[in-house]
Amino acid sequence: MASTGLRKELECSICMSVYTDPVTLRCGHSFCRDCINNMQDTDGGSGAYSCPECRATFRKQPPLQRSISLCNVVENFRSTPSHQEEITGIRCTYCIHSPVPAVRSCLLCEASLCDNHLRVHSKGPEHVLTDPSTSLENRKCSVHKEVLKYYCTEDAACICVSCSLAGEHQGHRVEMLDEASEKKKKKLRNVLLKLDSKRNKTRDRVHSLEERRRKAQEKASREAERVTALFIDIRRRVDDLEKKVLRKISRREEQVSLLLSDVMIEKLEIENDKLSRKMRHIEELCNMTDPLTVLQDPDTGDLCDPEEDGGDEDTGGHDGGDEDTGGHDGGDRGAELISHISHTLSAMIRGINVIFYVQDPADILLDVNTASNNLLISDDLKTATCTRITQNRPETAERFQDYDQVMSRRGFTSGGHYWDVEISGSGWWMVGMCYPSIARRVLHSHIGNNKSWCLYKGQVYNNQYSLIHDSKEIQLPQQISSDRVRICLDYEAGQLSFYELCDPIRHLHTFTAAFSDPLHAVLCVYEGSIKISRGAMRNHHRRILPSNW
Template identity: 70%
Template structure:
């Protein structure tokens, strides 16, 4: 076995590893062929060549001579070195006592232990990696040389021969430098991903909280509905028992009354039968004196006939009174059922489909809006609301919601408070002007309005065109009906029967909002609904 001193003499001074295909310069120093070729390649640009060991200069690139004797020694030496076995990767240079390698030198293509790693780790040319790394993956697939450069144009790792070949005119970088740039870019991406992940986690938590609240709300609503229907069933059962009990009571009372009447009539019937038999006996008598001595037969019939009429009349009155009681019970039952149904609707639907609520943000400063957003009242006292783009300059206000489809209606009632009072009710687009003369509802092409004057006169206005209603109005209650798809807006007077006043026809292009205007008066929104059906 070679000693450690002999092994030191067999190391290349360039790669600090055992000679591989050793060659000799004219000065007598030996190197690995690959190592000295790489050094001479770097000296080509200056045109001056020198020995890396003794620094002897050569005018022309020296010829490399194979050292056959040294080559034979290296082959015999390498034949005794340990190779990778099932126990792991061993140090290339620990021949006498093999030690597991901890690093691999890409420059020398050797596996090293801590002892032989010292010289390689001090040289920047010697790139180290984990001993478990497959070195074949770090070699050029074409030239089988270590990948030493990075081509930025082709984004590929290349060897020294590739750099002098197809990548000759490309921009080159050292792998370490390119790796640092890529790591910096990856760190930035990683930080952005962390931020996005945190944002995603926050959104997930927010959605989970919303889902939890939705589940709690649904559970609460389910419990409320269950309790409501339990109460409805209880009320219906109570109502059923009450009605059946009333029917039984009336039936029993009627039965007793009829039984008494039947008994009385049976007595009358017996009396009449007895009188009939007496009359028949008189008719069969042959003695005229006996017949003439009997009382007049008319006296026998008159009282009974009157009593019969009285009894029959009483029976008829009793029958009619019973019918009236039945109707009263049914009417009371129906009213109770209506109350229950109304309770169901109000319990399930908090706000109706066509509920109209006024938008305070659009109300003029001389308008007072009630807390339930249903009544608008003119007032001389300024409300000191902020001046915004959506607030009307004049005494006008529109509703919060609009209708962009379907058929809807809503009712209003006007109330006077001055001698010069008038009010307007209708619909408009939300994009109607809020300031200037053109903002008055009815006096632009974006609003349709009905105007109620103090002298019981009425008119409809659109696009500054007024149409007078010829008849005087007898009520302050009106209905506005919208058929959006048909392009019709109709006004009705809520009298008995309902009276049609006017219908506007247009092609609606925006949602329509309720619009109100008051001067020395107030308007109350009474309610609304869907799918109205009145004659035009």
């Protein structure tokens, strides 16, 4: 603001502009040379001269002294950037010696005025003052060249008095420009408030989505860490079990080999001693001279029979068979060890959450006898499509009446099963399982009551997805991006799980209940269609999907 104060000090009191070729009177006041010369020419006719600033009088025309220092200050001021900025806008029309910024424009005079000239400007009502403008001709009527004072509400145009009284807007409803402007400003303020509210809601929505994305990323990171740790632990346990099994097998092999070696050697030594005794006895008999002694020897009956000697060899062979029996006993113990290890490994695998799927699918077919009249069932009994053309099916006790629903023909009373669906269309839908005793003809016969469990997608709350049972709703924190859903049943475990078939597969929720009746697949579709893409069964001793996957 220092430049503004300096400008005041450098203004000529006659032209109200910055000095041009400044000169100084004897009284000390300075003026533009041309300005003071004009004043002295006027005063010369009266025979006296005076200072325009302090009114000091002079009998003779006072000499004009050029102020070199003041000239230098004025030149420096004119060259400063602040002064250049001040004069880059609209300039005062009447400040001809030095450019001065204008503060107002007169539409009647078609001139722009600075502060000093605005003070002496006419205050008449016909002199309409506006913000400084270079296009003052746009503020006048192009036909009558009069100032635009009124606003035609019917044609939404600014008009002059002549347009309203005798021109093309004659008889139209008109308003003063200020009044019309205030009304429009009021509307714009209302629009601004609405836009501001909408912007705030959008900003809140963005923050909410960013927070949900952050939480989803954190959850995914935690799940990845948990799965990584799980598989590291699985690999460690399998490696430890492998080493343990190999060590046991090796020790058992050593024990059996050592046992077989000791038994065989011991039996062979016994057999060798027995044969040696027999040979010595025979040699003694052969050396005897008394025939009566030789013939009456009680042990010679077996020794002289070569067939029986062969039988003794067979007996020895049978002893070898005993050795084989001993080896068989060792084999039985090895089999028991292998069986024990196998059971241990099976128990550990059952404790690990591993997914096993069956190769052969089992068909799940829709029961047309249960289908609502607003559902069109495909020929292969796999697809249910909502239609506004009634199917005119007979009304029976088993047919759904109030909702567009259909059940499967088959119910499940044991084992593990899963089936997939593909959804097309943007309407709301439900998929799940129900007891056959579910109501068919009353208000609360929709899926999600106390006899059914379902995954629900609605349109009311921004396509919110929920899990429903016994009319109790569990909203999913995230929307489902895939159009394929898997429903898994483990009847004995009392678990019904829902999964989104994306990459990777995502667990949505698991219901836990003590199932008492057969469970049927059930669909409800309000717009579009739902197709059962596949279904499969598992042995009831195994899980289809772990509940905490």
